[in-house]
Amino acid sequence: MAARGGEVDWERLDKRKFFVYGGGLFSALTTCLYPLSAIKTRQMALDGAPAGLKGAVWTGRTVVATEGIRGLYAGFGTVIFGMIPARMLYMASLELAKSGITTALRPLGLPDASVAGAASFVGGGLASFSSHAVMVPLDVVSQRQMIRTGQLRGGGASATPAVGPGGAAMARHILATEGVRGLYRGLGASIATYVPSSAIWWSSYGVWQTLLWDRLDALVGEGGAGAERTQGRTVAVQAAAGLATGCTSAVLTNPLDVVKTRIQTRQREAGGAGLSWAGTARDLAEREGWAGFYRGLAPRMVSTCAWGTAMVTTYEFLKRICALPPES
Numbered sequence: 001m002a003a004r005g006g007e008v009d010w011e012r013l014d015k016r017k018f019f020v021y022g023g024g025l026f027s028a029l030t031t032c033l034y035p036l037s038a039i040k041t042r043q044m045a046l047d048g049a050p051a052g053l054k055g056a057v058w059t060g061r062t063v064v065a066t067e068g069i070r071g072l073y074a075g076f077g078t079v080i081f082g083m084i085p086a087r088m089l090y091m092a093s094l095e096l097a098k099s100g101i102t103t104a105l106r107p108l109g110l111p112d113a114s115v116a117g118a119a120s121f122v123g124g125g126l127a128s129f130s131s132h133a134v135m136v137p138l139d140v141v142s143q144r145q146m147i148r149t150g151q152l153r154g155g156g157a158s159a160t161p162a163v164g165p166g167g168a169a170m171a172r173h174i175l176a177t178e179g180v181r182g183l184y185r186g187l188g189a190s191i192a193t194y195v196p197s198s199a200i201w202w203s204s205y206g207v208w209q210t211l212l213w214d215r216l217d218a219l220v221g222e223g224g225a226g227a228e229r230t231q232g233r234t235v236a237v238q239a240a241a242g243l244a245t246g247c248t249s250a251v252l253t254n255p256l257d258v259v260k261t262r263i264q265t266r267q268r269e270a271g272g273a274g275l276s277w278a279g280t281a282r283d284l285a286e287r288e289g290w291a292g293f294y295r296g297l298a299p300r301m302v303s304t305c306a307w308g309t310a311m312v313t314t315y316e317f318l319k320r321i322c323a324l325p326p327e328s
Contacts, residue, residue: 036303075142078167097123116206124202208241246308255293
C-alpha cells in the first residue's frame with residue numbers, strides 16, 4: 001500500500017538494498033553534519049563555554065584554532081562504527097511500527113493527519129527505544145572523546161582525564177574506572193531525551209507532511225483532483241516538513257539533552273555515587289538558571305533542522321530507490 005504523497009510502506013521495500021544503501025547514505029550524511037554535534041556537546045558540557053549563537057561560533061573557532069579541523073571530528077570513528085547497526089535497528093523498528101499502526105487505524109475512518117501522526121509517534125518512539133542498547137555507549141564514548149582535549153577556558157570540571165585518542169582506548173578507560181555501568185551512564189536521561197524527541201519528530205513530520213499536501217492541493221489542485229505528486233513537489237513538501245519539525249523538536253527537548261550530556265561527560269568521583277538526573281538538573285538550575293538548560297540550543301537547532309531536513313529527504317529517497325516494482 002502506498003501512502004499519501006507516494007510514501008513507500010515497509011511491505012514494498014527491498015530490505016537488502018534498504019539496509020545496504022541506507023548505511024552508506026546515512027554515513028555520508030553523518031560525516032557532513034558531525035561538526036555541529038561536536039560544537040553542541042562542548043558548549044553543553046563545558047562550564048567555560050559561553051551560551052547562545054555567539055557562544056557556538058566562539059566554541060567552533062576555538063576548537064579549530066587549538067585542535068584544527070580534526071577537533072570537530074573527535075569521536076567520529078566511534079560514531080560511524082556504531083551507527084551502522086544502530087541505524088539499521090532504528091529504521092527497521094520505525095517502518096514496522098508505522099506500517100502496523102497505520103494498518104490498525106485505517107479502518108477507523110480517522111483523518112489522514114491523525115493516522116499519520118499517531119503511526120509516526122509510536123514508530124518514532126519505539127525505534128529510538130530499541131536502538132538505545134547501541135546508542136547510549138556510543139554517545140558516552142564519543143562525547144568523552146569530544147571534550148577530552150576541549151576544556152575551554154580551563155572549564156569542564158570533572159571532565160575525563162587524558163587518555164588515548166581512540167574510541168577503544170576511551171571505552172577501556174571507562175570500563176576500568178566505572179565498569180559496564182559507565183558505558184550506560186545517563187541511560188534514563190537519554191531515553192527521556194531521545195524517545196520523546198524521536199516520537200515528537202516523526203509524529204510532527206507525519207502531520208506536517210499531510211497538512212502541507214492538503215494546502216498544496218488547495219492551491220494548485222484542479223477539479224478537486226489535488227496536486228500532482230511530481231518528484232519535485234514531493235521533495236519540497238518533505239523538506240519543508242522536516243525543517244519545521246526540526247525546529248519544534250529542538251526547542252522542546254533541549255533541556256533534557258543538556259542534562260543528559262552533562263551526566264554522560266562528567267567523571268565519577270572515586271568512591272562517590274553516580275550523578276543523578278535530578279541532581280544534575282538542580283545543580284545546573286542553581287548555577288545558571290533557566291538559561292543553562294538552553295546551552296547549545298543554537299547549534300542543536302541548526303543541527304536538528306539541517307539533519308532533519310537532510311535525513312528525511314535522504315530517507316524518503318532511499319525508500320523510493322529501494323521500492324519493489326508494483327505487482328501486476
